[in-house]
Amino acid sequence: MNVDTLVIGGGPAGLAAALSANKNGVKNVLLIERGPELGGILPQCIHDGFGTVIFKERLTGPEYAERYIQEITKTEINVKLETMVLEVDRNKRVIAVNPTDGLLDIQVKTLILAMGCRERTRQQILIPGDRPAGIFTAGVAQRYINIEGIMPGKKIVILGSGDVGLIMARRFSLEGAEVEGVYEIMPVPGGLTRNLVQCLQDYEIPLHLSHTIVNIKGKNRVEGVTVAKVDSNMELIQGTERFVPCDTVIVSVGLIPENELSEMVPLSLDPITGGPIVDEAMETSVAGIFAAGNVVHVHDLVDDVSTEGEIAGKAAAGYITGELEERENPIKVEAGENVRYVVPQIIRKKSFEQNVKLYFRVKEVQRNTSVKVFSDSEQIYSRKERVVRPPEMLSVSLPSSALEKTLVVKVVVEKDNEKKS
Protein backbone atom coordinates (compact mmCIF):
# COMPACT_ATOMS: atom_id res chain seq x y z
CA MET A 1 0.00 0.00 0.00
CA ASN A 2 1.29 3.48 -0.94
CA VAL A 3 0.32 6.65 0.88
CA ASP A 4 1.45 10.25 0.28
CA THR A 5 0.98 11.47 3.85
CA LEU A 6 0.44 9.13 6.75
CA VAL A 7 -0.58 10.67 10.07
CA ILE A 8 -0.13 8.51 13.18
CA GLY A 9 -2.57 9.53 15.92
CA GLY A 10 -6.13 10.88 15.64
CA GLY A 11 -5.98 13.40 18.47
CA PRO A 12 -6.01 17.18 17.98
CA ALA A 13 -2.50 17.28 16.42
CA GLY A 14 -3.23 14.44 13.98
CA LEU A 15 -6.66 15.78 13.02
CA ALA A 16 -5.25 19.23 12.22
CA ALA A 17 -2.24 17.74 10.40
CA ALA A 18 -4.36 15.46 8.18
CA LEU A 19 -6.75 18.30 7.33
CA SER A 20 -3.91 20.68 6.58
CA ALA A 21 -2.08 18.17 4.34
CA ASN A 22 -5.34 17.61 2.46
CA LYS A 23 -6.07 21.34 2.19
CA ASN A 24 -2.57 21.97 0.86
CA GLY A 25 -3.06 19.52 -1.99
CA VAL A 26 -1.94 16.08 -0.77
CA LYS A 27 -4.23 13.62 -2.55
CA ASN A 28 -3.69 10.44 -0.61
CA VAL A 29 -3.79 11.12 3.15
CA LEU A 30 -4.22 8.29 5.64
CA LEU A 31 -4.96 8.95 9.32
CA ILE A 32 -4.30 6.04 11.67
CA GLU A 33 -5.79 5.95 15.20
CA ARG A 34 -5.24 3.30 17.85
CA GLY A 35 -8.57 3.88 19.64
CA PRO A 36 -12.15 3.23 18.47
CA GLU A 37 -12.88 6.90 17.67
CA LEU A 38 -11.13 10.10 16.65
CA GLY A 39 -10.36 12.95 19.03
CA GLY A 40 -7.60 11.54 21.20
CA ILE A 41 -7.98 12.66 24.80
CA LEU A 42 -10.58 15.34 23.95
CA PRO A 43 -13.76 13.19 24.24
CA GLN A 44 -13.04 12.59 27.93
CA CYS A 45 -12.20 16.25 28.67
CA ILE A 46 -15.83 17.25 29.14
CA HIS A 47 -15.05 20.57 30.88
CA ASP A 48 -15.02 23.83 28.93
CA GLY A 49 -12.20 26.19 27.98
CA PHE A 50 -10.95 24.64 24.74
CA GLY A 51 -10.67 26.66 21.56
CA THR A 52 -10.42 30.17 23.02
CA VAL A 53 -7.57 30.99 20.63
CA ILE A 54 -8.67 29.28 17.40
CA PHE A 55 -12.47 29.52 17.65
CA LYS A 56 -12.73 32.42 20.14
CA GLU A 57 -15.21 30.31 22.09
CA ARG A 58 -15.06 28.27 25.28
CA LEU A 59 -15.78 24.80 23.93
CA THR A 60 -15.80 21.48 25.76
CA GLY A 61 -13.27 18.85 24.67
CA PRO A 62 -15.85 16.77 22.76
CA GLU A 63 -17.11 19.89 20.95
CA TYR A 64 -13.59 20.92 19.97
CA ALA A 65 -12.86 17.45 18.59
CA GLU A 66 -16.20 17.35 16.76
CA ARG A 67 -15.32 20.50 14.77
CA TYR A 68 -12.27 18.78 13.29
CA ILE A 69 -13.93 15.38 12.88
CA GLN A 70 -16.78 16.99 10.88
CA GLU A 71 -14.20 18.65 8.62
CA ILE A 72 -12.42 15.32 8.10
CA THR A 73 -15.63 13.61 7.00
CA LYS A 74 -16.05 16.27 4.28
CA THR A 75 -12.69 15.36 2.74
CA GLU A 76 -11.21 12.30 1.04
CA ILE A 77 -8.91 11.65 3.98
CA ASN A 78 -8.81 7.93 4.66
CA VAL A 79 -9.23 7.08 8.36
CA LYS A 80 -8.35 3.75 9.95
CA LEU A 81 -9.52 3.31 13.55
CA GLU A 82 -8.44 0.58 16.00
CA THR A 83 -5.20 0.43 14.07
CA MET A 84 -1.89 0.06 15.82
CA VAL A 85 1.41 1.06 14.23
CA LEU A 86 4.06 -1.51 15.11
CA GLU A 87 7.06 -0.34 13.16
CA VAL A 88 8.41 2.75 11.42
CA ASP A 89 11.78 2.98 9.71
CA ARG A 90 13.82 5.77 8.19
CA ASN A 91 12.84 4.77 4.66
CA LYS A 92 9.30 5.61 5.75
CA ARG A 93 7.94 2.12 5.62
CA VAL A 94 5.23 1.63 8.22
CA ILE A 95 3.86 -1.65 9.55
CA ALA A 96 0.46 -1.53 11.26
CA VAL A 97 -2.28 -3.96 12.28
CA ASN A 98 -6.03 -3.85 12.75
CA PRO A 99 -8.90 -6.34 12.97
CA THR A 100 -10.23 -5.77 9.42
CA ASP A 101 -7.10 -5.42 7.26
CA GLY A 102 -4.83 -7.63 9.32
CA LEU A 103 -1.24 -6.61 8.66
CA LEU A 104 -0.72 -3.35 6.76
CA ASP A 105 2.59 -2.72 5.00
CA ILE A 106 2.58 0.94 4.00
CA GLN A 107 5.18 2.86 2.00
CA VAL A 108 4.72 6.56 2.65
CA LYS A 109 6.19 9.71 1.10
CA THR A 110 5.74 11.79 4.24
CA LEU A 111 4.97 10.77 7.77
CA ILE A 112 3.48 12.95 10.52
CA LEU A 113 3.92 11.70 14.07
CA ALA A 114 1.07 12.80 16.34
CA MET A 115 1.06 10.15 19.06
CA GLY A 116 0.57 12.61 21.90
CA CYS A 117 1.73 11.89 25.42
CA ARG A 118 1.21 9.47 28.24
CA GLU A 119 0.77 9.97 31.98
CA ARG A 120 3.56 9.35 34.43
CA THR A 121 2.51 6.52 36.75
CA ARG A 122 2.95 5.57 40.38
CA GLN A 123 5.64 3.09 39.34
CA GLN A 124 7.64 5.84 37.65
CA ILE A 125 7.80 8.00 40.76
CA LEU A 126 8.35 5.07 43.12
CA ILE A 127 5.77 5.72 45.85
CA PRO A 128 6.53 3.13 48.54
CA GLY A 129 3.91 0.92 50.12
CA ASP A 130 1.36 -1.74 49.29
CA ARG A 131 0.00 -2.37 45.83
CA PRO A 132 -3.76 -2.54 46.33
CA ALA A 133 -6.54 -1.65 43.90
CA GLY A 134 -7.61 2.00 43.89
CA ILE A 135 -4.57 3.78 42.48
CA PHE A 136 -5.22 5.54 39.17
CA THR A 137 -3.62 8.20 37.05
CA ALA A 138 -5.84 11.27 36.69
CA GLY A 139 -6.51 10.58 33.00
CA VAL A 140 -7.60 7.02 33.68
CA ALA A 141 -10.02 8.21 36.38
CA GLN A 142 -11.28 10.83 33.91
CA ARG A 143 -11.94 8.14 31.36
CA TYR A 144 -13.77 5.95 33.91
CA ILE A 145 -16.10 8.76 34.95
CA ASN A 146 -16.65 10.67 31.70
CA ILE A 147 -16.63 7.86 29.10
CA GLU A 148 -17.35 4.61 30.95
CA GLY A 149 -19.70 6.14 33.53
CA ILE A 150 -18.00 4.40 36.48
CA MET A 151 -16.97 6.09 39.74
CA PRO A 152 -13.49 4.86 40.71
CA GLY A 153 -13.88 5.67 44.43
CA LYS A 154 -15.55 7.62 47.23
CA LYS A 155 -12.79 9.16 49.30
CA ILE A 156 -10.01 10.56 47.19
CA VAL A 157 -6.47 11.78 47.75
CA ILE A 158 -4.76 13.44 44.79
CA LEU A 159 -1.00 13.42 44.36
CA GLY A 160 0.34 16.19 42.15
CA SER A 161 -1.26 19.47 41.15
CA GLY A 162 -1.06 19.09 37.38
CA ASP A 163 -4.05 20.34 35.40
CA VAL A 164 -5.68 16.94 34.88
CA GLY A 165 -5.46 16.26 38.62
CA LEU A 166 -7.09 19.59 39.46
CA ILE A 167 -9.85 19.05 36.93
CA MET A 168 -10.47 15.59 38.37
CA ALA A 169 -10.61 17.00 41.92
CA ARG A 170 -13.58 19.10 40.81
CA ARG A 171 -15.15 16.26 38.86
CA PHE A 172 -14.91 13.81 41.77
CA SER A 173 -16.37 16.40 44.12
CA LEU A 174 -19.29 17.13 41.77
CA GLU A 175 -20.00 13.41 41.38
CA GLY A 176 -20.38 13.11 45.14
CA ALA A 177 -16.97 11.83 46.21
CA GLU A 178 -15.04 13.43 49.04
CA VAL A 179 -11.71 14.88 47.90
CA GLU A 180 -9.53 15.03 51.02
CA GLY A 181 -6.85 17.15 49.42
CA VAL A 182 -4.26 17.66 46.72
CA TYR A 183 -0.62 17.05 47.69
CA GLU A 184 2.14 18.70 45.65
CA ILE A 185 5.81 17.95 46.35
CA MET A 186 6.97 21.25 44.82
CA PRO A 187 6.60 24.55 46.69
CA VAL A 188 4.57 25.94 43.74
CA PRO A 189 1.44 24.54 42.08
CA GLY A 190 1.86 22.51 38.89
CA GLY A 191 -1.36 23.57 37.16
CA LEU A 192 -2.74 26.74 35.63
CA THR A 193 -4.10 29.39 38.02
CA ARG A 194 -7.47 29.20 36.29
CA ASN A 195 -7.74 25.58 37.41
CA LEU A 196 -6.52 26.27 40.95
CA VAL A 197 -9.30 28.81 41.37
CA GLN A 198 -12.14 27.07 39.53
CA CYS A 199 -11.37 23.48 40.53
CA LEU A 200 -9.99 23.73 44.07
CA GLN A 201 -11.08 27.06 45.58
CA ASP A 202 -14.62 26.80 44.18
CA TYR A 203 -15.01 23.38 45.85
CA GLU A 204 -13.03 24.15 49.01
CA ILE A 205 -10.50 21.41 48.27
CA PRO A 206 -7.23 22.04 50.16
CA LEU A 207 -3.91 22.19 48.28
CA HIS A 208 -0.89 21.11 50.36
CA LEU A 209 2.32 22.42 48.78
CA SER A 210 5.70 20.87 49.67
CA HIS A 211 3.87 17.66 50.63
CA THR A 212 3.97 14.19 49.21
CA ILE A 213 2.70 10.66 49.79
CA VAL A 214 5.35 8.57 51.55
CA ASN A 215 3.35 5.36 51.92
CA ILE A 216 0.24 3.70 50.50
CA LYS A 217 -1.58 1.23 52.77
CA GLY A 218 -4.15 -1.36 51.72
CA LYS A 219 -4.58 -5.10 51.48
CA ASN A 220 -7.08 -5.46 48.64
CA ARG A 221 -8.24 -1.85 48.22
CA VAL A 222 -6.44 1.35 49.24
CA GLU A 223 -7.13 2.00 52.95
CA GLY A 224 -5.15 5.19 53.32
CA VAL A 225 -1.95 7.05 52.61
CA THR A 226 0.75 8.59 54.76
CA VAL A 227 1.49 12.15 53.70
CA ALA A 228 4.42 14.24 54.89
CA LYS A 229 6.04 17.59 54.43
CA VAL A 230 9.26 17.92 52.43
CA ASP A 231 12.04 20.49 52.70
CA SER A 232 13.52 22.60 49.91
CA ASN A 233 15.60 19.61 48.74
CA MET A 234 12.40 17.56 48.58
CA GLU A 235 13.63 15.45 51.49
CA LEU A 236 11.04 14.19 53.96
CA ILE A 237 10.84 16.22 57.18
CA GLN A 238 10.76 13.66 60.00
CA GLY A 239 7.82 13.96 62.34
CA THR A 240 5.46 15.58 59.81
CA GLU A 241 3.92 12.27 58.73
CA ARG A 242 0.14 12.05 58.90
CA PHE A 243 -2.15 9.14 57.99
CA VAL A 244 -5.07 10.01 55.73
CA PRO A 245 -7.79 7.36 55.33
CA CYS A 246 -9.02 7.08 51.72
CA ASP A 247 -10.07 4.43 49.21
CA THR A 248 -8.57 6.01 46.09
CA VAL A 249 -5.27 7.65 45.15
CA ILE A 250 -5.17 9.76 42.00
CA VAL A 251 -1.71 10.35 40.55
CA SER A 252 -1.29 13.52 38.49
CA VAL A 253 2.47 13.87 38.25
CA GLY A 254 3.21 14.89 34.70
CA LEU A 255 2.95 13.85 31.09
CA ILE A 256 5.61 12.29 28.90
CA PRO A 257 5.65 12.48 25.07
CA GLU A 258 5.03 9.03 23.61
CA ASN A 259 8.02 8.40 21.38
CA GLU A 260 8.58 4.65 21.03
CA LEU A 261 8.01 4.95 17.27
CA SER A 262 10.32 7.98 17.01
CA GLU A 263 13.06 5.97 18.72
CA MET A 264 12.52 3.13 16.28
CA VAL A 265 13.29 5.33 13.24
CA PRO A 266 15.50 6.58 15.04
CA LEU A 267 14.86 10.34 15.30
CA SER A 268 17.02 12.71 17.34
CA LEU A 269 15.16 13.45 20.56
CA ASP A 270 15.48 16.47 22.84
CA PRO A 271 16.41 15.18 26.33
CA ILE A 272 14.46 17.99 28.01
CA THR A 273 11.16 17.90 26.11
CA GLY A 274 11.35 14.13 25.58
CA GLY A 275 10.15 14.68 22.01
CA PRO A 276 11.78 14.80 18.57
CA ILE A 277 13.95 17.78 17.69
CA VAL A 278 11.99 19.76 15.10
CA ASP A 279 12.46 22.84 12.93
CA GLU A 280 9.95 25.64 12.26
CA ALA A 281 8.17 23.39 9.71
CA MET A 282 7.90 20.63 12.37
CA GLU A 283 10.31 18.49 10.35
CA THR A 284 12.32 16.07 12.49
CA SER A 285 15.93 14.91 12.04
CA VAL A 286 14.80 12.69 9.14
CA ALA A 287 13.66 14.55 6.00
CA GLY A 288 9.98 13.92 5.27
CA ILE A 289 9.14 12.85 8.82
CA PHE A 290 7.28 15.51 10.77
CA ALA A 291 5.93 15.65 14.32
CA ALA A 292 3.32 17.83 16.03
CA GLY A 293 1.55 18.32 19.32
CA ASN A 294 2.25 16.65 22.65
CA VAL A 295 4.55 14.09 21.04
CA VAL A 296 6.98 17.00 20.53
CA HIS A 297 6.46 18.76 23.87
CA VAL A 298 3.59 18.84 26.35
CA HIS A 299 1.30 21.82 25.76
CA ASP A 300 -1.12 23.71 28.03
CA LEU A 301 -3.59 24.61 25.30
CA VAL A 302 -5.08 22.36 22.64
CA ASP A 303 -5.20 25.38 20.31
CA ASP A 304 -1.39 25.37 20.14
CA VAL A 305 -1.42 21.63 19.44
CA SER A 306 -3.76 22.15 16.49
CA THR A 307 -1.62 24.99 15.19
CA GLU A 308 1.46 22.77 15.19
CA GLY A 309 -0.49 20.04 13.41
CA GLU A 310 -1.50 22.55 10.75
CA ILE A 311 2.12 23.58 10.19
CA ALA A 312 3.22 19.94 9.94
CA GLY A 313 0.48 19.12 7.41
CA LYS A 314 1.37 22.08 5.24
CA ALA A 315 5.07 21.22 5.40
CA ALA A 316 4.36 17.59 4.47
CA ALA A 317 2.54 18.87 1.38
CA GLY A 318 5.54 21.11 0.68
CA TYR A 319 7.91 18.15 0.96
CA ILE A 320 5.96 16.25 -1.70
CA THR A 321 5.84 19.18 -4.14
CA GLY A 322 9.44 20.16 -3.44
CA GLU A 323 8.50 23.56 -2.02
CA LEU A 324 10.00 22.54 1.30
CA GLU A 325 13.68 22.64 0.52
CA GLU A 326 16.22 20.32 2.01
CA ARG A 327 17.45 21.61 5.35
CA GLU A 328 21.09 22.65 5.47
CA ASN A 329 22.99 24.17 8.39
CA PRO A 330 19.92 25.38 10.22
CA ILE A 331 19.84 28.20 12.75
CA LYS A 332 20.23 26.83 16.28
CA VAL A 333 17.70 27.89 18.89
CA GLU A 334 19.09 28.07 22.41
CA ALA A 335 17.42 28.25 25.80
CA GLY A 336 19.16 30.99 27.79
CA GLU A 337 18.68 32.43 31.28
CA ASN A 338 15.65 30.95 33.10
CA VAL A 339 14.43 29.14 29.97
CA ARG A 340 14.05 25.37 30.29
CA TYR A 341 13.52 24.59 26.63
CA VAL A 342 12.49 26.15 23.32
CA VAL A 343 10.59 24.48 20.46
CA PRO A 344 11.45 24.46 17.57
CA GLN A 345 15.06 23.67 18.40
CA ILE A 346 16.25 24.61 14.91
CA ILE A 347 15.06 26.95 12.14
CA ARG A 348 15.72 26.72 8.41
CA LYS A 349 17.82 29.57 7.01
CA LYS A 350 15.04 30.13 4.50
CA SER A 351 12.14 29.58 6.84
CA PHE A 352 9.13 27.68 5.47
CA GLU A 353 6.82 29.77 7.64
CA GLN A 354 6.66 33.57 7.31
CA ASN A 355 6.45 33.88 11.06
CA VAL A 356 8.38 31.56 13.31
CA LYS A 357 6.65 30.92 16.61
CA LEU A 358 8.95 29.88 19.42
CA TYR A 359 7.28 28.07 22.32
CA PHE A 360 9.13 27.91 25.62
CA ARG A 361 8.83 27.33 29.34
CA VAL A 362 10.69 29.03 32.16
CA LYS A 363 12.61 27.13 34.83
CA GLU A 364 11.29 29.12 37.77
CA VAL A 365 8.75 31.73 38.80
CA GLN A 366 9.99 35.27 38.19
CA ARG A 367 8.20 38.59 38.67
CA ASN A 368 8.63 41.84 36.73
CA THR A 369 10.79 40.29 34.12
CA SER A 370 11.44 40.52 30.38
CA VAL A 371 11.35 38.00 27.58
CA LYS A 372 14.18 38.77 25.14
CA VAL A 373 15.32 37.16 21.92
CA PHE A 374 18.85 37.53 20.61
CA SER A 375 19.95 36.93 17.06
CA ASP A 376 23.59 36.07 17.69
CA SER A 377 24.54 38.99 19.98
CA GLU A 378 21.92 41.43 18.77
CA GLN A 379 18.66 41.80 20.69
CA ILE A 380 15.79 41.54 18.20
CA TYR A 381 12.82 41.22 20.53
CA SER A 382 11.79 42.22 24.02
CA ARG A 383 8.59 42.31 26.02
CA LYS A 384 7.78 42.72 29.69
CA GLU A 385 6.03 40.06 31.73
CA ARG A 386 4.58 40.77 35.18
CA VAL A 387 5.14 37.17 36.14
CA VAL A 388 6.31 33.99 34.43
CA ARG A 389 5.63 30.49 35.79
CA PRO A 390 6.82 27.05 34.65
CA PRO A 391 3.26 25.68 34.19
CA GLU A 392 2.32 28.47 31.76
CA MET A 393 3.90 28.05 28.33
CA LEU A 394 5.13 31.25 26.70
CA SER A 395 5.64 32.06 23.05
CA VAL A 396 7.28 34.62 20.80
CA SER A 397 6.42 35.11 17.15
CA LEU A 398 9.24 36.41 14.96
CA PRO A 399 9.16 37.38 11.29
CA SER A 400 11.50 34.95 9.54
CA SER A 401 13.02 37.90 7.66
CA ALA A 402 14.63 38.97 10.93
CA LEU A 403 16.58 35.70 11.06
CA GLU A 404 18.07 35.43 7.58
CA LYS A 405 21.65 36.02 8.64
CA THR A 406 21.41 34.50 12.11
CA LEU A 407 23.48 31.55 13.29
CA VAL A 408 22.06 31.20 16.79
CA VAL A 409 18.76 32.42 18.23
CA LYS A 410 18.64 32.65 21.99
CA VAL A 411 15.59 33.14 24.19
CA VAL A 412 16.20 34.56 27.66
CA VAL A 413 13.94 35.61 30.51
CA GLU A 414 15.67 38.04 32.84
CA LYS A 415 15.06 40.87 35.27
CA ASP A 416 14.92 44.27 33.59
CA ASN A 417 17.60 45.95 35.68
CA GLU A 418 20.18 43.21 35.13
CA LYS A 419 22.56 43.96 32.30
CA LYS A 420 23.43 41.03 30.10
CA SER A 421 27.07 40.16 30.52
Add this chain to the structure above:
Amino acid sequence: MRKSHKFTCIGCPSSCEIKLFEDDGKKIEVVGGCKIGKEYAIKEFTAPERILTSTVRVENGVLPVLPVKSEKPIPKNLIRESVRALAKVKVRAPIKQGSIVYENMLNTGVNVIASRNLEARSLEQ
Protein backbone atom coordinates in the same frame (compact mmCIF):
# COMPACT_ATOMS: atom_id res chain seq x y z
CA MET B 1 -20.50 45.58 58.91
CA ARG B 2 -17.38 46.07 56.87
CA LYS B 3 -15.99 42.80 55.51
CA SER B 4 -13.23 41.97 53.06
CA HIS B 5 -13.07 39.23 50.44
CA LYS B 6 -10.00 37.93 48.66
CA PHE B 7 -9.98 36.86 45.02
CA THR B 8 -7.22 35.42 42.85
CA CYS B 9 -7.65 36.87 39.39
CA ILE B 10 -7.66 34.38 36.50
CA GLY B 11 -7.52 37.04 33.79
CA CYS B 12 -3.84 36.39 33.02
CA PRO B 13 -0.92 34.39 34.44
CA SER B 14 -0.04 37.20 36.90
CA SER B 15 -2.70 35.76 39.25
CA CYS B 16 -3.08 39.01 41.21
CA GLU B 17 -4.61 38.99 44.67
CA ILE B 18 -7.55 41.34 44.72
CA LYS B 19 -9.35 42.50 47.85
CA LEU B 20 -12.94 43.61 47.79
CA PHE B 21 -14.41 45.45 50.76
CA GLU B 22 -18.14 45.42 51.41
CA ASP B 23 -20.51 46.99 53.87
CA ASP B 24 -23.63 44.86 54.41
CA GLY B 25 -23.47 43.39 50.94
CA LYS B 26 -22.69 46.70 49.28
CA LYS B 27 -19.37 46.91 47.48
CA ILE B 28 -17.35 49.86 48.65
CA GLU B 29 -13.79 49.34 47.48
CA VAL B 30 -11.68 47.06 45.28
CA VAL B 31 -7.95 46.98 45.94
CA GLY B 32 -5.30 45.45 43.70
CA GLY B 33 -5.30 44.09 40.16
CA CYS B 34 -5.79 45.86 36.83
CA LYS B 35 -9.10 46.81 35.19
CA ILE B 36 -9.80 43.20 34.15
CA GLY B 37 -9.01 42.03 37.69
CA LYS B 38 -11.27 44.57 39.36
CA GLU B 39 -14.15 43.65 37.07
CA TYR B 40 -13.49 39.96 37.74
CA ALA B 41 -13.54 40.52 41.51
CA ILE B 42 -16.79 42.47 41.33
CA LYS B 43 -18.42 39.80 39.20
CA GLU B 44 -17.15 37.05 41.51
CA PHE B 45 -18.52 38.96 44.50
CA THR B 46 -21.90 39.96 43.11
CA ALA B 47 -22.92 37.13 40.78
CA PRO B 48 -20.27 34.48 40.11
CA GLU B 49 -21.15 32.24 37.15
CA ARG B 50 -19.74 29.07 35.64
CA ILE B 51 -20.47 26.89 32.63
CA LEU B 52 -21.98 23.66 33.93
CA THR B 53 -20.42 20.50 32.50
CA SER B 54 -21.27 16.94 33.49
CA THR B 55 -22.53 13.66 32.05
CA VAL B 56 -25.94 11.98 31.85
CA ARG B 57 -26.84 8.30 31.47
CA VAL B 58 -27.50 6.94 27.98
CA GLU B 59 -29.75 4.09 26.90
CA ASN B 60 -28.86 2.07 23.84
CA GLY B 61 -25.72 4.12 23.11
CA VAL B 62 -22.26 3.03 22.02
CA LEU B 63 -21.17 4.61 25.31
CA PRO B 64 -23.03 4.51 28.67
CA VAL B 65 -22.75 8.27 29.36
CA LEU B 66 -23.10 11.48 27.36
CA PRO B 67 -21.14 14.66 28.14
CA VAL B 68 -23.37 17.73 28.50
CA LYS B 69 -22.97 21.45 29.12
CA SER B 70 -25.10 24.46 29.92
CA GLU B 71 -25.61 26.69 26.88
CA LYS B 72 -24.65 29.71 28.97
CA PRO B 73 -22.98 30.21 32.34
CA ILE B 74 -25.26 29.70 35.33
CA PRO B 75 -24.89 30.98 38.90
CA LYS B 76 -22.02 29.20 40.62
CA ASN B 77 -24.09 28.28 43.66
CA LEU B 78 -26.48 26.27 41.46
CA ILE B 79 -23.80 24.02 39.95
CA ARG B 80 -23.97 21.30 42.57
CA GLU B 81 -27.76 21.12 42.55
CA SER B 82 -27.74 21.11 38.74
CA VAL B 83 -25.38 18.13 38.63
CA ARG B 84 -27.71 16.36 41.07
CA ALA B 85 -30.66 17.08 38.76
CA LEU B 86 -28.71 15.72 35.79
CA ALA B 87 -27.94 12.52 37.71
CA LYS B 88 -31.62 11.56 37.29
CA VAL B 89 -31.66 12.15 33.53
CA LYS B 90 -31.51 9.32 31.04
CA VAL B 91 -31.38 9.94 27.29
CA ARG B 92 -31.76 7.54 24.40
CA ALA B 93 -29.17 7.24 21.63
CA PRO B 94 -28.68 8.31 18.88
CA ILE B 95 -28.03 11.85 20.12
CA LYS B 96 -26.98 14.89 18.12
CA GLN B 97 -24.46 17.37 19.47
CA GLY B 98 -26.30 20.52 20.58
CA SER B 99 -29.62 18.80 21.20
CA ILE B 100 -31.36 19.79 24.45
CA VAL B 101 -30.94 17.27 27.24
CA TYR B 102 -32.53 19.30 30.06
CA GLU B 103 -34.64 22.42 29.67
CA ASN B 104 -34.45 25.51 31.85
CA MET B 105 -32.07 24.22 34.52
CA LEU B 106 -33.37 25.24 37.98
CA ASN B 107 -35.35 28.11 36.44
CA THR B 108 -32.24 29.86 35.20
CA GLY B 109 -33.68 29.88 31.69
CA VAL B 110 -30.57 28.05 30.53
CA ASN B 111 -30.81 24.72 28.70
CA VAL B 112 -28.34 21.88 29.07
CA ILE B 113 -27.21 20.44 25.72
CA ALA B 114 -25.27 17.44 24.41
CA SER B 115 -21.52 18.12 23.93
CA ARG B 116 -21.10 15.38 21.31
CA ASN B 117 -22.83 13.10 18.85
CA LEU B 118 -23.47 9.66 20.27
CA GLU B 119 -24.49 6.79 18.04
CA ALA B 120 -26.92 4.03 18.95
CA ARG B 121 -25.61 0.55 19.53
CA SER B 122 -25.99 -1.57 16.41
CA LEU B 123 -28.44 -4.48 16.57
CA GLU B 124 -25.94 -7.32 16.70
CA GLN B 125 -24.38 -5.90 19.89
